[in-house]
Amino acid sequence: MSPHPTLPGEVVADVADRAASWPVTSSREVFASGYLGVDVDVIQDPRGEEHHRVVVRPHGAVGVLAIDDDDRVLLVEQYRHPVQQRVLELPAGTLDVAGEQAQEAAARELAEEADVTAEHWASLLTLLASPGYSSEAFEVFRATGLRPVPADERTERLAEEADMQQWWVPFETVVSAVLDGRVRDAMTCAGVLAELAHRRAR
Incomplete structure (x- = not known):
């Protein structure tokens, strides 16, 4: 990995998604059915700030x-x-x-x-x-x-x-x-x- 010579960002030889998990400080289910569920999660970023996120959880x-x-x-x-x-x-x-x-x-x-x-x-x-x-x-x-x-x-x-x-x-x-x-x-x-x-x- 190295800085791009003229643009913001890094030059890399290969890419892949990476596993990660920000802490969930609370979660509330607002809808559920046999097809999917909907939760409102409060997550904490690496700076310690909290953010509300709506998450739809269907089956695959x-x-x-x-x-x-x-x-x-x-x-x-x-x-x-x-x-x-x-x-x-x-x-x-x-x-x-x-x-x-x-x-x-x-x-x-x-x-x-x-x-x-x-x-x-x-x-x-x-x-x-x-x-x-x-x-x-x-x-x-x-x-x-x-x-x-x-x-x-x-x-x-x-x-x-x-x-x-x-x-x-x-x-x-x-x-x-x-x-x-x-x-x-x-x-x-x-x-x-x-x-x-x-x-x-x-």
Whole structure:
């Protein structure tokens, strides 16, 4: 590590997030549900000053970049009330089954949302969704060797998922849609661009 020759900051050869924990002098739960909790924490910085922080604590999440034999990506379209739009996304969901591993959750979500199973799985990347106010982390998996779930084993989709549609889109078209801002879901954008980076690195 050395000072940048002309700009503020340090020049480093490698980077990684680091574990750290400022003391929490008090914490108050203001909301709780089966999906998430919301706390108001008072934290103490290294100078001893206190700051109030709202922390949203959802379950972790997973997403699936499912790619068929013709290099098409599966996107699901569903209504998202907070943004009042029909949003194109990778099949995804929360880690809300006790003891379930991330890849198992991804496989479950792929089957539930798209009636598809996969033979081959690989982790593409893990992300912190919005660390300024949320503890949520998610992992995106690449899934290939796809097969349909038998009709008599398919999940009945409810609420917003009952109106969900599935689209198979050429990979390069999805990349363009992400870069043009036509597809904006954060997990979807991250997964697609991670896949693009992996392909270019090969």
